[in-house]
Amino acid sequence: MGPLAGIRVLEVPNLGPVQFAGMMLGDLGAEVVRLDRATDVRRGRGVMEPSPHAVLDRNRASVGVDLKHPDGAGVVLRMAERADVLIEGFRPGVAERLGVGPEPCAARNPRLVYARMTGWGQEGPQAGSPGHDINYIARAGVLAHVGPVGGPPVPPINLLGDFGGGATFLVVGILAALVERAASGRGQVVDAAMVDGAASLMGVFHGLDALGAWSEERGTNLLDGGAPFYGVYETADGRWVSVGAFEEKFYAELLDVLGFSDLDPADQMDASAWPALRERFAAAFRRRTRDEWTQVMEGREVCYAPVLTMAEARRDPHLASRRTFTEVGGVVQPAPAPRFGRTPGSVARAPVAPGSDTDTVLGAWGFAGSEVDALRASGAIA
Numbered sequence: 001m002g003p004l005a006g007i008r009v010l011e012v013p014n015l016g017p018v019q020f021a022g023m024m025l026g027d028l029g030a031e032v033v034r035l036d037r038a039t040d041v042r043r044g045r046g047v048m049e050p051s052p053h054a055v056l057d058r059n060r061a062s063v064g065v066d067l068k069h070p071d072g073a074g075v076v077l078r079m080a081e082r083a084d085v086l087i088e089g090f091r092p093g094v095a096e097r098l099g100v101g102p103e104p105c106a107a108r109n110p111r112l113v114y115a116r117m118t119g120w121g122q123e124g125p126q127a128g129s130p131g132h133d134i135n136y137i138a139r140a141g142v143l144a145h146v147g148p149v150g151g152p153p154v155p156p157i158n159l160l161g162d163f164g165g166g167a168t169f170l171v172v173g174i175l176a177a178l179v180e181r182a183a184s185g186r187g188q189v190v191d192a193a194m195v196d197g198a199a200s201l202m203g204v205f206h207g208l209d210a211l212g213a214w215s216e217e218r219g220t221n222l223l224d225g226g227a228p229f230y231g232v233y234e235t236a237d238g239r240w241v242s243v244g245a246f247e248e249k250f251y252a253e254l255l256d257v258l259g260f261s262d263l264d265p266a267d268q269m270d271a272s273a274w275p276a277l278r279e280r281f282a283a284a285f286r287r288r289t290r291d292e293w294t295q296v297m298e299g300r301e302v303c304y305a306p307v308l309t310m311a312e313a314r315r316d317p318h319l320a321s322r323r324t325f326t327e328v329g330g331v332v333q334p335a336p337a338p339r340f341g342r343t344p345g346s347v348a349r350a351p352v353a354p355g356s357d358t359d360t361v362l363g364a365w366g367f368a369g370s371e372v373d374a375l376r377a378s379g380a381i382a
Helices: 017-027 038-042 072-080 094-098 102-108 133-139 157-184 194-201 203-210 248-258 271-285 290-297 310-315 317-322 358-364 369-378
Strands: 008-011 031-037 061-065 085-088 113-118 189-193 230-234 240-244 304-306 325-328 331-334
Touching: 008 017, 008 072, 017 031, 017 085, 017 113, 017 157, 031 038, 031 072, 038 061, 061 072, 061 358, 072 102, 085 157, 102 113, 113 157, 133 157, 133 194, 157 189, 157 194, 189 194, 230 271, 240 290, 290 304, 310 317, 358 369
Parallel strands: 008 031, 008 085, 031 061, 085 113, 113 189
Antiparallel strands: 230 240, 240 304, 325 331
């Protein structure tokens, strides 16, 4: 099932973006095999604890392999012969030192798409440095622009680096390379760096900055909370609502709902009036609870939504009608996205413990039973 049915993917596991990319490809129908470290298999854990709650590890089979063992690299190279994609998230040079870098893999399989996920990229002064999502979006010029006016930058959880600028761009690169391969017959290396992807997400704001239409002071611009008609407001019960009345027609509707008949919608973009207007909006929204505002806004052309927690989102009527969430192994989690008319994605398998499928997968990928036994006896697999 899924548009990627028939595509085989090897995933050298790593936290965050590599996991997310493997999940996306598996959700879309690819056969994804996670190459867990043999040492983790032997102690019964992997990158994350084996549990139905490890949502990012769904839709995988798992093979335990020791890449530091003399025969471990050979196992991966043999599997690469039958794979379409290999994903790795090592620091630059590590895959080469382990003997599973792009060159030996391409020598075995010229059609292989070799996808590399790093924070800083394969080259550059910081390439070999450690880091996490917060560091990558900080250097990419993203974090400086997230937060309230007069306050510090606010880490937007690890969405913009790991998953937005990292995994999503990695998957786009993989899919593009597979499309190109259909014409050329050749694979290639995909170099996805979180710092590059995060910078790309800021493209529209670089354009605004070049126009002189963007201030580097946080919380003072159209889309960062500076505009009173595009932001969040606390309600009478201590909860929050969001408004995004960017266009004048939506802004006029918002003014009508709030009872601000003295304000002219044509003055919407007068930034000098924004601070005082925000205070008026804030006072108005504090008069009702969040759910009362949701009822008031029903059917009004305002661009409004209540600010829901994850638990609340799982119960939201609109998301329920779209089946945005699904249940796998007793755990409610996001369903595969995007959606396809003929070849829908699915969650076919809950997360498995590291090494659960070593014998089955290796047999299906061309290893004889005697070879599997010998590799296990040597410690190359687990």
